[in-house]
Amino acid sequence: MRIAVTGTSGQVVTALVERGTGAGATIVPVGRPQLDLLDPSTVLPALAATKPDVIVSAAAYTAVDKAEAEQDVAWRINATGAGTVAAAARVLGVPVIHLSTDYVFDGSKDGLWTEDDPVGPLGVYGASKLAGEVAVASATPNHAILRIAWVVSPFGANFVKTMLRLAETRDHVRVVADQYGGPTSALDIADGILAVAKRLLSDTNDSNLRGTFHMGPTNTGSWADLADVIFAALAETTRKLVSVERISTAEYPTPARRPPNSRLDTRKIERAHGIVLPEWQTSIEMITRRLIVPA
Numbered sequence: 001m002r003i004a005v006t007g008t009s010g011q012v013v014t015a016l017v018e019r020g021t022g023a024g025a026t027i028v029p030v031g032r033p034q035l036d037l038l039d040p041s042t043v044l045p046a047l048a049a050t051k052p053d054v055i056v057s058a059a060a061y062t063a064v065d066k067a068e069a070e071q072d073v074a075w076r077i078n079a080t081g082a083g084t085v086a087a088a089a090r091v092l093g094v095p096v097i098h099l100s101t102d103y104v105f106d107g108s109k110d111g112l113w114t115e116d117d118p119v120g121p122l123g124v125y126g127a128s129k130l131a132g133e134v135a136v137a138s139a140t141p142n143h144a145i146l147r148i149a150w151v152v153s154p155f156g157a158n159f160v161k162t163m164l165r166l167a168e169t170r171d172h173v174r175v176v177a178d179q180y181g182g183p184t185s186a187l188d189i190a191d192g193i194l195a196v197a198k199r200l201l202s203d204t205n206d207s208n209l210r211g212t213f214h215m216g217p218t219n220t221g222s223w224a225d226l227a228d229v230i231f232a233a234l235a236e237t238t239r240k241l242v243s244v245e246r247i248s249t250a251e252y253p254t255p256a257r258r259p260p261n262s263r264l265d266t267r268k269i270e271r272a273h274g275i276v277l278p279e280w281q282t283s284i285e286m287i288t289r290r291l292i293v294p295a
């Protein structure tokens with residue numbers, strides 16, 4: 001199975017490269033300058049050249065706060081760009097697995113968000129990603145849109161790396177404790193994507209395998225809970241102690257609003273694709289240790 005993935009240095013594409021071989025997949029990252037989502041004319045030729053069986057649409061504008069000031073660029077990449085990738089998949093006659101986000105929700109629900117719940121993004125990033133979902137779904141029926149959340153990994157830029165960088169100069173970090181979600185390892189996401197890709201290829205017509213799915217760990221937590229686990233793993237490995245001050249969103253002003261509760265109900269992808277990701281704490285400990293003691 002040959003899988004073309006948009007982007008070259010992103011967290012999920014890097015995780016797919018690490019996990020692909022073990023799952024019998026050849027991962028072909030396709031990124032700038034060959035494929036630039038800001039230049040739609042590059043997309044089909046670059047993807048066609050990889051001769052893919054499946055396309056994973058992982059490239060995106062992911063700077064949540066910066067997007068508030070760069071609305072045009074965020075939309076061209078996350079909305080128009082996503083639609084162009086899906087249209088290329090249709091032309092090439094292959095399924096597309098497109099990644100979206102928990103930030104399509106406004107966070108006002110008490111429980112877990114299902115795929116049928118109403119969307120209501122609070123910021124430019126979430127709105128542009130939602131427009132991307134619509135563009136993908138209208139470009140080809142042969143799609144699986146996977147909404148994921150709070151992605152962390154040994155690669156790229158992410159919250160674990162931010163916390164470890166802060167720990168180099170501080171023994172005290174303030175972290176919001178009133179935003180809840182599902183911290184997810186890009187490596188676990190890669191395993192899920194590979195499983196979905198196999199099913200889409202082996203059953204080319206099953207509509208239960210297609211559509212929109214929430215994929216994430218079985219449990220959830222706050223950003224402060226996540227920081228606690230990171231610093232516990234740091235303390236175990238290096239004896240460096242960092243305390244987490246649990247603050248409110250109001251005490252940590254940012255350009256973009258974020259959902260207070262974006263916890264995702266993952267039962268649909270379990271039913272349709274048999275996918276269950278691990279509890280987040282285990283995966284976060286592994287990532288933290290890997291970042292402290294490079295392999």
Ligand SMILES: NC(=O)C1=CN([C@@H]2O[C@H](COP(=O)(O)OP(=O)(O)OC[C@H]3O[C@@H](n4cnc5c(N)ncnc54)[C@H](OP(=O)(O)O)[C@@H]3O)[C@@H](O)[C@H]2O)C=CC1
Pocket residue numbers: 006007008009010011012013031032035036037038057058059060061062077099100101102129148149150151152156157
């Ligand atoms: N990070 C997160 O917390 C979450 C991410 N998601 C979604 O999951 C997907 C993967 O995220 P993640 O791996 O963390 O992303 P990263 O932020 O780690 O990487 C972004 C990727 O997008 C690529 N990219 C950005 N602009 C362009 C462009 N104009 N043309 C081509 N490629 C471009 C980058 O290219 P290059 O390799 O050249 O740098 C990079 O590979 C995204 O769709 C994101 O919206 C969903 C929920 C949470």
Ligand SMILES: Cc1cn([C@H]2C[C@H](O)[C@@H](COP(=O)(O)OP(=O)(O)O[C@H]3O[C@@H](C)C(=O)[C@@H](O)[C@H]3O)O2)c(=O)[nH]c1=O
Pocket residue numbers: 062063064065101102103148149150151158159162173174175176179223252254258
């Ligand atoms: C660095 C830092 C952040 N925070 C807060 C700010 C914010 O509310 C929360 C997370 O901050 P970040 O900027 O790392 O996370 P953010 O960029 O909002 O992460 C989001 O990225 C996009 C791409 C997604 O799709 C989402 O699922 C989600 O992962 O933690 C603190 O409270 N203290 C700190 O020291």
Ligand SMILES: [Mg+2]
Pocket residue numbers: 062063064
């Ligand atoms: Mg961020």
